[in-house]
Amino acid sequence: MILCQLLTSCAAARSTVLPEPASVESQVLRPGDLLRIQVWREPEYSGDFLIGVDGRLVHPLYRAVPAEGLSVSEVRGEVEEFLSGYLAGAQIIVEALYPVSVAGEVRQPAVYRMERGATVAEAVAMAGGPTVLAKLDEVVLVRGGAQYTLRLGEEVVTFGQLPVLSGDQIVLSRQSTFNLWRDVIGPVSTLAALILSAIRIGESTDR
Numbered sequence: 178m179i180l181c182q183l184l185t186s187c188a189a190a191r192s193t194v195l196p197e198p199a200s201v202e203s204q205v206l207r208p209g210d211l212l213r214i215q216v217w218r219e220p221e222y223s224g225d226f227l228i229g230v231d232g233r234l235v236h237p238l239y240r241a242v243p244a245e246g247l248s249v250s251e252v253r254g255e256v257e258e259f260l261s262g263y264l265a266g267a268q269i270i271v272e273a274l275y276p277v278s279v280a281g282e283v284r285q286p287a288v289y290r291m292e293r294g295a296t297v298a299e300a301v302a303m304a305g306g307p308t309v310l311a312k313l314d315e316v317v318l319v320r321g322g323a324q325y326t327l328r329l330g331e332e333v334v335t336f337g338q339l340p341v342l343s344g345d346q347i348v349l350s351r352q353s354t355f356n357l358w359r360d361v362i363g364p365v366s367t368l369a370a371l372i373l374s375a376i377r378i379g380e381s382t383d384r
Contacts, residue, residue: 181317182321189226196318196320196323196325196339200206201293201294201340202248202250203248204248204249204273204293204342204343205245205246205247205248206228206244206246206247206248206249206252206273206343207228207245207246207343207344208228208229208230208231208232208245209227209228209276209343209344210212210227210228210273210274210275210276210343211225211226211227211228211273211274211275211290212226212227212228212244212249212252212271212272212273212274212278213225213226213270213271213273213274214239214269214270214271215257215269215270215271215369216260216267216268216269217267217269218270219264219267221303221350222238222260222263222264222267224236225274226239227308228244228245230244232244232246233245237274239256239259242255242256242259243255249271249273249293251267252271253271255359256269256271257269257282263371272291272292272293273292273293273343274290274291275290275291275292275293275295275341275342275343275344276288276290276291276343276344277289277290277291277295277300277341277343277344277345277346277347278345278346278347279300279301279303279304279347279348279349280312280347280348280349281309281317281344281347281349281350281351282307282308282310282311282312282349282350282352283306283307283308283349284300284303284304284305284306284307284308285304285305285306286304287304289303289304290319291341293340294340295336295340296339296340296341297316297318297327297339297340297341297345297347298339299341300341300345301316301347301349307349308331308349310351310352311349311350311351311352312349312350312351312352313349314328315328315350316328316347316348316349316350317346317347317348317349317350318339318345318346318347319345319346319347319348320342320344320345320346321344327339342348
């Protein structure tokens, strides 16, 4: 009974319905994201800056800039306003890099920094691609506490176009290595042959 309840709850937690793709502009930043700020001809103001637990950039200069809960375009406006007190007419590019975990049957499992708009397929490619044992018709995406099963064989276009979000976890399942002949029929046949041989030896001895 308990086992049935566990199986039911696990099945309910995972969905084969793909999550709705979020538009690039609707995505907001959160702690753990990385902001890449490029100020033309001003390397001391440029670099990759982490958003800390307080929602601000972890950097002595940019710590006054809020980021959590804002879109990239909104943070760009905050950076421009901040830098106006130091630079006149600065040309600024601001981009976000999201932490995405890729695990399971990939060649280089790790947490990667992915640019906005990068897809699940690109995240798998960044992790070195699938191993020979990867089950590509069962790629698990964990997002926002929910699990989704991406079936590459049926949804190759969607899989390739589905953008990653900050904090996504992608897990490639492992193919079953079970072989009916090797794991069941072969051993049973061998055991039956050994038993038959033992019977014949016993009969010979009795004679």
